Amino acid sequence: MKRLSISLAALILAGCSASTPADDGTVRIVTSTPIWADVARVVAGDLAEVTSAITDPNVDPHHFEPSAADVARANEADLVVVGGGGYDAWLYQALSDQTRVVTALPLVDHGTLAENAAGAKVKVIDGNEHVWYDVEAINVVGQDIAAALPGASAAKLEELTGGFAERVAALPARKYAQTEPIADYLLAPSSWKDVTPKGFRDATLKEGEPSVADLARFLDAIKAGEVEVLIYNPQTKTDMTRRIREAAEAQGIPVIEIGETPVDGSGFFTYYESVIQDLEDHA
Ligand SMILES: [Zn+2]
Known part of the structure:
Protein backbone atom coordinates (compact mmCIF):
# COMPACT_ATOMS: atom_id res chain seq x y z
CA MET A 1 0.00 0.00 0.00
CA LYS A 2 2.86 2.35 0.85
CA ARG A 3 4.29 2.02 -2.63
CA LEU A 4 0.88 2.69 -4.21
CA SER A 5 0.40 5.76 -2.04
CA ILE A 6 3.73 7.18 -3.09
CA SER A 7 3.05 6.53 -6.75
CA LEU A 8 -0.36 8.20 -6.41
CA ALA A 9 1.23 11.25 -4.81
CA ALA A 10 3.83 11.30 -7.57
CA LEU A 11 1.12 11.15 -10.20
CA ILE A 12 -0.72 14.03 -8.60
CA LEU A 13 2.43 16.09 -8.44
CA ALA A 14 3.20 15.18 -12.06
CA GLY A 15 -0.35 16.20 -12.97
CA CYS A 16 0.17 19.59 -11.38
CA SER A 17 3.19 20.36 -13.49
CA ALA A 18 1.92 18.89 -16.77
CA SER A 19 1.09 21.36 -19.48
CA THR A 20 -2.06 19.85 -20.96
CA PRO A 21 -4.65 22.52 -21.75
CA ALA A 22 -7.14 21.07 -19.26
CA ASP A 23 -4.60 21.25 -16.47
CA ASP A 24 -4.84 24.50 -14.56
CA GLY A 25 -3.04 23.17 -11.49
CA THR A 26 -6.23 22.06 -9.73
CA VAL A 27 -6.10 18.56 -8.29
CA ARG A 28 -9.25 16.74 -9.39
CA ILE A 29 -10.90 13.83 -7.63
CA VAL A 30 -13.81 11.99 -9.26
CA THR A 31 -15.93 9.57 -7.24
CA SER A 32 -18.61 7.07 -8.22
CA THR A 33 -21.25 8.12 -5.69
CA PRO A 34 -21.99 11.24 -3.63
CA ILE A 35 -21.00 9.28 -0.53
CA TRP A 36 -17.40 8.86 -1.62
CA ALA A 37 -17.45 12.50 -2.75
CA ASP A 38 -18.39 13.53 0.80
CA VAL A 39 -15.58 11.36 2.19
CA ALA A 40 -13.08 12.82 -0.30
CA ARG A 41 -14.17 16.42 0.45
CA VAL A 42 -13.64 15.95 4.18
CA VAL A 43 -10.11 14.64 3.56
CA ALA A 44 -9.07 16.94 0.72
CA GLY A 45 -10.60 20.18 1.99
CA ASP A 46 -9.40 22.99 -0.29
CA LEU A 47 -6.65 20.84 -1.81
CA ALA A 48 -8.81 19.29 -4.52
CA GLU A 49 -11.94 19.72 -6.55
CA VAL A 50 -14.22 16.75 -5.94
CA THR A 51 -17.04 15.65 -8.26
CA SER A 52 -19.27 12.61 -8.18
CA ALA A 53 -20.44 10.75 -11.28
CA ILE A 54 -23.83 10.27 -9.62
CA THR A 55 -25.45 13.42 -8.28
CA ASP A 56 -29.18 12.63 -8.35
CA PRO A 57 -30.41 11.12 -5.04
CA ASN A 58 -33.17 9.29 -6.94
CA VAL A 59 -30.70 7.26 -8.99
CA ASP A 60 -30.04 3.62 -8.06
CA PRO A 61 -26.23 3.29 -8.33
CA HIS A 62 -26.62 -0.44 -9.06
CA HIS A 63 -28.02 0.43 -12.47
CA PHE A 64 -26.16 3.63 -13.23
CA GLU A 65 -24.71 4.15 -16.68
CA PRO A 66 -22.07 6.88 -16.79
CA SER A 67 -22.15 9.31 -19.68
CA ALA A 68 -19.15 9.71 -21.96
CA ALA A 69 -18.48 12.99 -20.14
CA ASP A 70 -18.47 11.18 -16.76
CA VAL A 71 -15.90 8.68 -18.06
CA ALA A 72 -13.77 11.40 -19.63
CA ARG A 73 -13.79 13.38 -16.37
CA ALA A 74 -12.72 10.28 -14.42
CA ASN A 75 -9.97 9.51 -16.94
CA GLU A 76 -8.62 13.03 -16.55
CA ALA A 77 -8.86 13.02 -12.74
CA ASP A 78 -5.81 12.80 -10.51
CA LEU A 79 -7.60 10.38 -8.24
CA VAL A 80 -10.75 8.25 -8.63
CA VAL A 81 -12.50 7.10 -5.46
CA VAL A 82 -14.87 4.12 -5.54
CA GLY A 83 -16.25 1.51 -3.17
CA GLY A 84 -15.24 -1.33 -5.48
CA GLY A 85 -16.40 -4.93 -5.18
CA GLY A 86 -18.33 -4.64 -8.45
CA TYR A 87 -20.77 -2.06 -7.11
CA ASP A 88 -19.39 0.83 -9.13
CA ALA A 89 -17.57 -1.22 -11.76
CA TRP A 90 -19.35 1.00 -14.31
CA LEU A 91 -16.83 3.68 -13.38
CA TYR A 92 -13.56 1.90 -12.61
CA GLN A 93 -13.83 -0.57 -15.48
CA ALA A 94 -14.30 2.34 -17.89
CA LEU A 95 -10.93 3.85 -16.89
CA SER A 96 -7.92 3.54 -19.14
CA ASP A 97 -5.70 3.37 -16.04
CA GLN A 98 -6.73 1.90 -12.69
CA THR A 99 -3.57 2.85 -10.80
CA ARG A 100 -5.11 6.13 -9.64
CA VAL A 101 -8.10 4.42 -8.03
CA VAL A 102 -8.64 4.47 -4.28
CA THR A 103 -11.05 1.74 -3.20
CA ALA A 104 -12.22 -0.19 -0.14
CA LEU A 105 -12.96 -3.43 -2.01
CA PRO A 106 -11.01 -5.04 -4.87
CA LEU A 107 -11.82 -3.81 -8.38
CA VAL A 108 -13.52 -7.02 -9.43
CA ASP A 109 -16.24 -7.76 -11.96
CA HIS A 110 -19.74 -7.20 -10.75
CA GLY A 111 -21.16 -10.17 -8.82
CA THR A 112 -17.79 -11.80 -8.11
CA LEU A 113 -16.84 -10.21 -4.77
CA ALA A 114 -17.62 -13.31 -2.70
CA GLU A 115 -14.92 -15.28 -4.57
CA ASN A 116 -12.52 -12.34 -4.71
CA ALA A 117 -12.76 -10.89 -1.21
CA ALA A 118 -9.09 -11.50 -0.43
CA GLY A 119 -7.93 -8.13 -1.73
CA ALA A 120 -10.39 -6.15 0.41
CA LYS A 121 -9.14 -3.69 3.00
CA VAL A 122 -12.03 -4.50 5.34
CA LYS A 123 -13.83 -7.68 6.30
CA VAL A 124 -16.25 -8.59 3.50
CA ILE A 125 -19.65 -9.83 4.65
CA ASP A 126 -21.24 -12.43 2.33
CA GLY A 127 -19.88 -10.86 -0.86
CA ASN A 128 -21.92 -7.76 -0.03
CA GLU A 129 -20.86 -4.60 -1.90
CA HIS A 130 -22.57 -1.98 0.33
CA VAL A 131 -19.29 -1.37 2.13
CA TRP A 132 -19.63 2.40 2.72
CA TYR A 133 -21.77 1.74 5.79
CA ASP A 134 -18.67 0.15 7.36
CA VAL A 135 -17.06 2.89 9.46
CA GLU A 136 -13.67 1.24 9.02
CA ALA A 137 -14.04 1.27 5.23
CA ILE A 138 -14.81 4.99 5.29
CA ASN A 139 -11.68 5.64 7.33
CA VAL A 140 -9.44 3.33 5.30
CA VAL A 141 -10.48 5.03 2.06
CA GLY A 142 -9.98 8.41 3.72
CA GLN A 143 -6.46 7.46 4.78
CA ASP A 144 -5.62 6.30 1.26
CA ILE A 145 -6.87 9.60 -0.18
CA ALA A 146 -4.81 11.50 2.40
CA ALA A 147 -1.73 9.42 1.57
CA ALA A 148 -2.07 10.37 -2.11
CA LEU A 149 -2.66 14.05 -1.47
CA PRO A 150 0.18 15.91 0.23
CA GLY A 151 -1.16 18.09 3.04
CA ALA A 152 -4.49 16.25 3.34
CA SER A 153 -5.65 14.57 6.53
CA ALA A 154 -8.22 11.88 7.33
CA ALA A 155 -8.41 12.87 11.00
CA LYS A 156 -11.71 14.73 10.60
CA LEU A 157 -13.31 11.57 9.20
CA GLU A 158 -12.64 9.77 12.44
CA GLU A 159 -14.32 12.64 14.26
CA LEU A 160 -17.35 12.54 11.96
CA THR A 161 -17.81 8.78 12.25
CA GLY A 162 -16.72 8.60 15.89
CA GLY A 163 -19.41 7.00 18.04
ZN1 LIG B 1 -27.93 -1.93 -3.05
Missing part, protein backbone atom coordinates in the same frame (compact mmCIF):
# COMPACT_ATOMS: atom_id res chain seq x y z
CA PHE A 164 -21.36 5.53 15.07
CA ALA A 165 -20.26 1.93 15.67
CA GLU A 166 -20.66 2.30 19.44
CA ARG A 167 -24.24 3.59 19.09
CA VAL A 168 -25.11 0.72 16.75
CA ALA A 169 -23.50 -1.76 19.15
CA ALA A 170 -25.68 -0.39 21.98
CA LEU A 171 -28.98 -1.05 20.15
CA PRO A 172 -31.17 -3.62 21.93
CA ALA A 173 -31.11 -7.00 20.15
CA ARG A 174 -33.66 -7.38 17.35
CA LYS A 175 -34.53 -9.78 14.57
CA TYR A 176 -34.66 -7.88 11.30
CA ALA A 177 -35.26 -8.49 7.62
CA GLN A 178 -34.19 -6.44 4.62
CA THR A 179 -35.76 -5.77 1.23
CA GLU A 180 -32.18 -5.45 -0.06
CA PRO A 181 -29.01 -6.22 1.96
CA ILE A 182 -28.15 -2.57 2.49
CA ALA A 183 -27.50 -2.76 6.25
CA ASP A 184 -25.12 -5.73 6.67
CA TYR A 185 -22.12 -3.49 7.40
CA LEU A 186 -24.08 -0.88 9.29
CA LEU A 187 -25.55 -3.43 11.69
CA ALA A 188 -22.45 -5.64 11.96
CA PRO A 189 -21.41 -4.08 15.31
CA SER A 190 -24.90 -4.76 16.77
CA SER A 191 -26.43 -7.92 18.20
CA TRP A 192 -29.16 -7.79 15.57
CA LYS A 193 -29.95 -10.96 13.65
CA ASP A 194 -30.85 -10.93 9.96
CA VAL A 195 -33.82 -13.27 9.52
CA THR A 196 -34.51 -12.39 5.88
CA PRO A 197 -35.57 -15.70 4.28
CA LYS A 198 -32.42 -17.16 2.69
CA GLY A 199 -33.70 -17.45 -0.88
CA PHE A 200 -34.82 -13.83 -0.87
CA ARG A 201 -31.56 -12.62 0.64
CA ASP A 202 -29.39 -14.64 -1.74
CA ALA A 203 -31.30 -13.30 -4.75
CA THR A 204 -31.05 -9.67 -3.63
CA LEU A 205 -27.37 -10.06 -2.69
CA LYS A 206 -26.78 -10.93 -6.34
CA GLU A 207 -29.26 -8.26 -7.40
CA GLY A 208 -31.44 -10.94 -8.89
CA GLU A 209 -35.22 -11.08 -8.69
CA PRO A 210 -36.42 -13.22 -5.77
CA SER A 211 -38.91 -15.93 -6.72
CA VAL A 212 -42.60 -15.83 -5.88
CA ALA A 213 -41.89 -18.56 -3.29
CA ASP A 214 -39.17 -16.36 -1.72
CA LEU A 215 -41.66 -13.51 -1.47
CA ALA A 216 -44.30 -15.80 0.07
CA ARG A 217 -41.78 -16.97 2.67
CA PHE A 218 -40.91 -13.35 3.51
CA LEU A 219 -44.58 -12.40 3.92
CA ASP A 220 -45.19 -15.51 6.04
CA ALA A 221 -42.25 -14.64 8.32
CA ILE A 222 -43.70 -11.16 8.86
CA LYS A 223 -47.19 -12.52 9.60
CA ALA A 224 -45.75 -15.14 11.96
CA GLY A 225 -44.08 -12.41 14.02
CA GLU A 226 -40.56 -13.61 13.18
CA VAL A 227 -39.49 -10.15 11.98
CA GLU A 228 -39.20 -7.34 14.52
CA VAL A 229 -37.85 -4.61 12.23
CA LEU A 230 -37.98 -4.20 8.45
CA ILE A 231 -35.05 -2.45 6.75
CA TYR A 232 -36.41 -0.94 3.56
CA ASN A 233 -34.26 0.48 0.75
CA PRO A 234 -36.36 3.16 -1.00
CA GLN A 235 -33.95 3.32 -3.96
CA THR A 236 -34.46 -0.29 -4.99
CA LYS A 237 -38.26 -0.34 -4.97
CA THR A 238 -40.14 -3.11 -6.72
CA ASP A 239 -43.66 -4.48 -6.56
CA MET A 240 -42.28 -7.15 -4.18
CA THR A 241 -40.70 -4.67 -1.78
CA ARG A 242 -43.94 -2.66 -1.77
CA ARG A 243 -45.88 -5.77 -0.72
CA ILE A 244 -43.31 -6.56 1.98
CA ARG A 245 -43.51 -3.04 3.35
CA GLU A 246 -47.31 -3.15 3.38
CA ALA A 247 -47.26 -6.46 5.23
CA ALA A 248 -44.85 -5.05 7.83
CA GLU A 249 -46.97 -1.94 8.30
CA ALA A 250 -50.13 -4.03 8.64
CA GLN A 251 -48.36 -5.98 11.35
CA GLY A 252 -47.21 -2.79 13.12
CA ILE A 253 -43.54 -3.61 12.55
CA PRO A 254 -41.19 -0.60 12.42
CA VAL A 255 -39.94 0.13 8.90
CA ILE A 256 -36.53 1.82 8.78
CA GLU A 257 -35.51 3.33 5.44
CA ILE A 258 -31.86 3.07 4.46
CA GLY A 259 -30.82 4.20 0.99
CA GLU A 260 -27.90 3.45 -1.29
CA THR A 261 -27.12 7.15 -1.11
CA PRO A 262 -28.72 9.83 1.11
CA VAL A 263 -32.30 9.77 -0.19
CA ASP A 264 -32.94 13.38 0.82
CA GLY A 265 -29.78 14.61 -0.91
CA SER A 266 -28.21 15.48 2.45
CA GLY A 267 -24.55 14.91 3.27
CA PHE A 268 -23.50 11.35 3.97
CA PHE A 269 -22.43 11.87 7.56
CA THR A 270 -25.66 13.68 8.44
CA TYR A 271 -27.62 10.92 6.71
CA TYR A 272 -25.71 8.11 8.42
CA GLU A 273 -26.36 9.77 11.80
CA SER A 274 -30.08 10.13 10.98
CA VAL A 275 -30.29 6.42 10.13
CA ILE A 276 -28.72 5.52 13.49
CA GLN A 277 -31.15 7.91 15.17
CA ASP A 278 -34.06 6.17 13.40
CA LEU A 279 -32.83 2.79 14.60
CA GLU A 280 -32.55 4.10 18.16
CA ASP A 281 -35.99 5.73 18.04
CA HIS A 282 -38.06 3.06 16.35
CA ALA A 283 -36.39 -0.28 16.70
Whole structure:
Protein backbone atom coordinates (compact mmCIF):
# COMPACT_ATOMS: atom_id res chain seq x y z
CA MET A 1 0.00 0.00 0.00
CA LYS A 2 2.86 2.35 0.85
CA ARG A 3 4.29 2.02 -2.63
CA LEU A 4 0.88 2.69 -4.21
CA SER A 5 0.40 5.76 -2.04
CA ILE A 6 3.73 7.18 -3.09
CA SER A 7 3.05 6.53 -6.75
CA LEU A 8 -0.36 8.20 -6.41
CA ALA A 9 1.23 11.25 -4.81
CA ALA A 10 3.83 11.30 -7.57
CA LEU A 11 1.12 11.15 -10.20
CA ILE A 12 -0.72 14.03 -8.60
CA LEU A 13 2.43 16.09 -8.44
CA ALA A 14 3.20 15.18 -12.06
CA GLY A 15 -0.35 16.20 -12.97
CA CYS A 16 0.17 19.59 -11.38
CA SER A 17 3.19 20.36 -13.49
CA ALA A 18 1.92 18.89 -16.77
CA SER A 19 1.09 21.36 -19.48
CA THR A 20 -2.06 19.85 -20.96
CA PRO A 21 -4.65 22.52 -21.75
CA ALA A 22 -7.14 21.07 -19.26
CA ASP A 23 -4.60 21.25 -16.47
CA ASP A 24 -4.84 24.50 -14.56
CA GLY A 25 -3.04 23.17 -11.49
CA THR A 26 -6.23 22.06 -9.73
CA VAL A 27 -6.10 18.56 -8.29
CA ARG A 28 -9.25 16.74 -9.39
CA ILE A 29 -10.90 13.83 -7.63
CA VAL A 30 -13.81 11.99 -9.26
CA THR A 31 -15.93 9.57 -7.24
CA SER A 32 -18.61 7.07 -8.22
CA THR A 33 -21.25 8.12 -5.69
CA PRO A 34 -21.99 11.24 -3.63
CA ILE A 35 -21.00 9.28 -0.53
CA TRP A 36 -17.40 8.86 -1.62
CA ALA A 37 -17.45 12.50 -2.75
CA ASP A 38 -18.39 13.53 0.80
CA VAL A 39 -15.58 11.36 2.19
CA ALA A 40 -13.08 12.82 -0.30
CA ARG A 41 -14.17 16.42 0.45
CA VAL A 42 -13.64 15.95 4.18
CA VAL A 43 -10.11 14.64 3.56
CA ALA A 44 -9.07 16.94 0.72
CA GLY A 45 -10.60 20.18 1.99
CA ASP A 46 -9.40 22.99 -0.29
CA LEU A 47 -6.65 20.84 -1.81
CA ALA A 48 -8.81 19.29 -4.52
CA GLU A 49 -11.94 19.72 -6.55
CA VAL A 50 -14.22 16.75 -5.94
CA THR A 51 -17.04 15.65 -8.26
CA SER A 52 -19.27 12.61 -8.18
CA ALA A 53 -20.44 10.75 -11.28
CA ILE A 54 -23.83 10.27 -9.62
CA THR A 55 -25.45 13.42 -8.28
CA ASP A 56 -29.18 12.63 -8.35
CA PRO A 57 -30.41 11.12 -5.04
CA ASN A 58 -33.17 9.29 -6.94
CA VAL A 59 -30.70 7.26 -8.99
CA ASP A 60 -30.04 3.62 -8.06
CA PRO A 61 -26.23 3.29 -8.33
CA HIS A 62 -26.62 -0.44 -9.06
CA HIS A 63 -28.02 0.43 -12.47
CA PHE A 64 -26.16 3.63 -13.23
CA GLU A 65 -24.71 4.15 -16.68
CA PRO A 66 -22.07 6.88 -16.79
CA SER A 67 -22.15 9.31 -19.68
CA ALA A 68 -19.15 9.71 -21.96
CA ALA A 69 -18.48 12.99 -20.14
CA ASP A 70 -18.47 11.18 -16.76
CA VAL A 71 -15.90 8.68 -18.06
CA ALA A 72 -13.77 11.40 -19.63
CA ARG A 73 -13.79 13.38 -16.37
CA ALA A 74 -12.72 10.28 -14.42
CA ASN A 75 -9.97 9.51 -16.94
CA GLU A 76 -8.62 13.03 -16.55
CA ALA A 77 -8.86 13.02 -12.74
CA ASP A 78 -5.81 12.80 -10.51
CA LEU A 79 -7.60 10.38 -8.24
CA VAL A 80 -10.75 8.25 -8.63
CA VAL A 81 -12.50 7.10 -5.46
CA VAL A 82 -14.87 4.12 -5.54
CA GLY A 83 -16.25 1.51 -3.17
CA GLY A 84 -15.24 -1.33 -5.48
CA GLY A 85 -16.40 -4.93 -5.18
CA GLY A 86 -18.33 -4.64 -8.45
CA TYR A 87 -20.77 -2.06 -7.11
CA ASP A 88 -19.39 0.83 -9.13
CA ALA A 89 -17.57 -1.22 -11.76
CA TRP A 90 -19.35 1.00 -14.31
CA LEU A 91 -16.83 3.68 -13.38
CA TYR A 92 -13.56 1.90 -12.61
CA GLN A 93 -13.83 -0.57 -15.48
CA ALA A 94 -14.30 2.34 -17.89
CA LEU A 95 -10.93 3.85 -16.89
CA SER A 96 -7.92 3.54 -19.14
CA ASP A 97 -5.70 3.37 -16.04
CA GLN A 98 -6.73 1.90 -12.69
CA THR A 99 -3.57 2.85 -10.80
CA ARG A 100 -5.11 6.13 -9.64
CA VAL A 101 -8.10 4.42 -8.03
CA VAL A 102 -8.64 4.47 -4.28
CA THR A 103 -11.05 1.74 -3.20
CA ALA A 104 -12.22 -0.19 -0.14
CA LEU A 105 -12.96 -3.43 -2.01
CA PRO A 106 -11.01 -5.04 -4.87
CA LEU A 107 -11.82 -3.81 -8.38
CA VAL A 108 -13.52 -7.02 -9.43
CA ASP A 109 -16.24 -7.76 -11.96
CA HIS A 110 -19.74 -7.20 -10.75
CA GLY A 111 -21.16 -10.17 -8.82
CA THR A 112 -17.79 -11.80 -8.11
CA LEU A 113 -16.84 -10.21 -4.77
CA ALA A 114 -17.62 -13.31 -2.70
CA GLU A 115 -14.92 -15.28 -4.57
CA ASN A 116 -12.52 -12.34 -4.71
CA ALA A 117 -12.76 -10.89 -1.21
CA ALA A 118 -9.09 -11.50 -0.43
CA GLY A 119 -7.93 -8.13 -1.73
CA ALA A 120 -10.39 -6.15 0.41
CA LYS A 121 -9.14 -3.69 3.00
CA VAL A 122 -12.03 -4.50 5.34
CA LYS A 123 -13.83 -7.68 6.30
CA VAL A 124 -16.25 -8.59 3.50
CA ILE A 125 -19.65 -9.83 4.65
CA ASP A 126 -21.24 -12.43 2.33
CA GLY A 127 -19.88 -10.86 -0.86
CA ASN A 128 -21.92 -7.76 -0.03
CA GLU A 129 -20.86 -4.60 -1.90
CA HIS A 130 -22.57 -1.98 0.33
CA VAL A 131 -19.29 -1.37 2.13
CA TRP A 132 -19.63 2.40 2.72
CA TYR A 133 -21.77 1.74 5.79
CA ASP A 134 -18.67 0.15 7.36
CA VAL A 135 -17.06 2.89 9.46
CA GLU A 136 -13.67 1.24 9.02
CA ALA A 137 -14.04 1.27 5.23
CA ILE A 138 -14.81 4.99 5.29
CA ASN A 139 -11.68 5.64 7.33
CA VAL A 140 -9.44 3.33 5.30
CA VAL A 141 -10.48 5.03 2.06
CA GLY A 142 -9.98 8.41 3.72
CA GLN A 143 -6.46 7.46 4.78
CA ASP A 144 -5.62 6.30 1.26
CA ILE A 145 -6.87 9.60 -0.18
CA ALA A 146 -4.81 11.50 2.40
CA ALA A 147 -1.73 9.42 1.57
CA ALA A 148 -2.07 10.37 -2.11
CA LEU A 149 -2.66 14.05 -1.47
CA PRO A 150 0.18 15.91 0.23
CA GLY A 151 -1.16 18.09 3.04
CA ALA A 152 -4.49 16.25 3.34
CA SER A 153 -5.65 14.57 6.53
CA ALA A 154 -8.22 11.88 7.33
CA ALA A 155 -8.41 12.87 11.00
CA LYS A 156 -11.71 14.73 10.60
CA LEU A 157 -13.31 11.57 9.20
CA GLU A 158 -12.64 9.77 12.44
CA GLU A 159 -14.32 12.64 14.26
CA LEU A 160 -17.35 12.54 11.96
CA THR A 161 -17.81 8.78 12.25
CA GLY A 162 -16.72 8.60 15.89
CA GLY A 163 -19.41 7.00 18.04
CA PHE A 164 -21.36 5.53 15.07
CA ALA A 165 -20.26 1.93 15.67
CA GLU A 166 -20.66 2.30 19.44
CA ARG A 167 -24.24 3.59 19.09
CA VAL A 168 -25.11 0.72 16.75
CA ALA A 169 -23.50 -1.76 19.15
CA ALA A 170 -25.68 -0.39 21.98
CA LEU A 171 -28.98 -1.05 20.15
CA PRO A 172 -31.17 -3.62 21.93
CA ALA A 173 -31.11 -7.00 20.15
CA ARG A 174 -33.66 -7.38 17.35
CA LYS A 175 -34.53 -9.78 14.57
CA TYR A 176 -34.66 -7.88 11.30
CA ALA A 177 -35.26 -8.49 7.62
CA GLN A 178 -34.19 -6.44 4.62
CA THR A 179 -35.76 -5.77 1.23
CA GLU A 180 -32.18 -5.45 -0.06
CA PRO A 181 -29.01 -6.22 1.96
CA ILE A 182 -28.15 -2.57 2.49
CA ALA A 183 -27.50 -2.76 6.25
CA ASP A 184 -25.12 -5.73 6.67
CA TYR A 185 -22.12 -3.49 7.40
CA LEU A 186 -24.08 -0.88 9.29
CA LEU A 187 -25.55 -3.43 11.69
CA ALA A 188 -22.45 -5.64 11.96
CA PRO A 189 -21.41 -4.08 15.31
CA SER A 190 -24.90 -4.76 16.77
CA SER A 191 -26.43 -7.92 18.20
CA TRP A 192 -29.16 -7.79 15.57
CA LYS A 193 -29.95 -10.96 13.65
CA ASP A 194 -30.85 -10.93 9.96
CA VAL A 195 -33.82 -13.27 9.52
CA THR A 196 -34.51 -12.39 5.88
CA PRO A 197 -35.57 -15.70 4.28
CA LYS A 198 -32.42 -17.16 2.69
CA GLY A 199 -33.70 -17.45 -0.88
CA PHE A 200 -34.82 -13.83 -0.87
CA ARG A 201 -31.56 -12.62 0.64
CA ASP A 202 -29.39 -14.64 -1.74
CA ALA A 203 -31.30 -13.30 -4.75
CA THR A 204 -31.05 -9.67 -3.63
CA LEU A 205 -27.37 -10.06 -2.69
CA LYS A 206 -26.78 -10.93 -6.34
CA GLU A 207 -29.26 -8.26 -7.40
CA GLY A 208 -31.44 -10.94 -8.89
CA GLU A 209 -35.22 -11.08 -8.69
CA PRO A 210 -36.42 -13.22 -5.77
CA SER A 211 -38.91 -15.93 -6.72
CA VAL A 212 -42.60 -15.83 -5.88
CA ALA A 213 -41.89 -18.56 -3.29
CA ASP A 214 -39.17 -16.36 -1.72
CA LEU A 215 -41.66 -13.51 -1.47
CA ALA A 216 -44.30 -15.80 0.07
CA ARG A 217 -41.78 -16.97 2.67
CA PHE A 218 -40.91 -13.35 3.51
CA LEU A 219 -44.58 -12.40 3.92
CA ASP A 220 -45.19 -15.51 6.04
CA ALA A 221 -42.25 -14.64 8.32
CA ILE A 222 -43.70 -11.16 8.86
CA LYS A 223 -47.19 -12.52 9.60
CA ALA A 224 -45.75 -15.14 11.96
CA GLY A 225 -44.08 -12.41 14.02
CA GLU A 226 -40.56 -13.61 13.18
CA VAL A 227 -39.49 -10.15 11.98
CA GLU A 228 -39.20 -7.34 14.52
CA VAL A 229 -37.85 -4.61 12.23
CA LEU A 230 -37.98 -4.20 8.45
CA ILE A 231 -35.05 -2.45 6.75
CA TYR A 232 -36.41 -0.94 3.56
CA ASN A 233 -34.26 0.48 0.75
CA PRO A 234 -36.36 3.16 -1.00
CA GLN A 235 -33.95 3.32 -3.96
CA THR A 236 -34.46 -0.29 -4.99
CA LYS A 237 -38.26 -0.34 -4.97
CA THR A 238 -40.14 -3.11 -6.72
CA ASP A 239 -43.66 -4.48 -6.56
CA MET A 240 -42.28 -7.15 -4.18
CA THR A 241 -40.70 -4.67 -1.78
CA ARG A 242 -43.94 -2.66 -1.77
CA ARG A 243 -45.88 -5.77 -0.72
CA ILE A 244 -43.31 -6.56 1.98
CA ARG A 245 -43.51 -3.04 3.35
CA GLU A 246 -47.31 -3.15 3.38
CA ALA A 247 -47.26 -6.46 5.23
CA ALA A 248 -44.85 -5.05 7.83
CA GLU A 249 -46.97 -1.94 8.30
CA ALA A 250 -50.13 -4.03 8.64
CA GLN A 251 -48.36 -5.98 11.35
CA GLY A 252 -47.21 -2.79 13.12
CA ILE A 253 -43.54 -3.61 12.55
CA PRO A 254 -41.19 -0.60 12.42
CA VAL A 255 -39.94 0.13 8.90
CA ILE A 256 -36.53 1.82 8.78
CA GLU A 257 -35.51 3.33 5.44
CA ILE A 258 -31.86 3.07 4.46
CA GLY A 259 -30.82 4.20 0.99
CA GLU A 260 -27.90 3.45 -1.29
CA THR A 261 -27.12 7.15 -1.11
CA PRO A 262 -28.72 9.83 1.11
CA VAL A 263 -32.30 9.77 -0.19
CA ASP A 264 -32.94 13.38 0.82
CA GLY A 265 -29.78 14.61 -0.91
CA SER A 266 -28.21 15.48 2.45
CA GLY A 267 -24.55 14.91 3.27
CA PHE A 268 -23.50 11.35 3.97
CA PHE A 269 -22.43 11.87 7.56
CA THR A 270 -25.66 13.68 8.44
CA TYR A 271 -27.62 10.92 6.71
CA TYR A 272 -25.71 8.11 8.42
CA GLU A 273 -26.36 9.77 11.80
CA SER A 274 -30.08 10.13 10.98
CA VAL A 275 -30.29 6.42 10.13
CA ILE A 276 -28.72 5.52 13.49
CA GLN A 277 -31.15 7.91 15.17
CA ASP A 278 -34.06 6.17 13.40
CA LEU A 279 -32.83 2.79 14.60
CA GLU A 280 -32.55 4.10 18.16
CA ASP A 281 -35.99 5.73 18.04
CA HIS A 282 -38.06 3.06 16.35
CA ALA A 283 -36.39 -0.28 16.70
ZN1 LIG B 1 -27.93 -1.93 -3.05
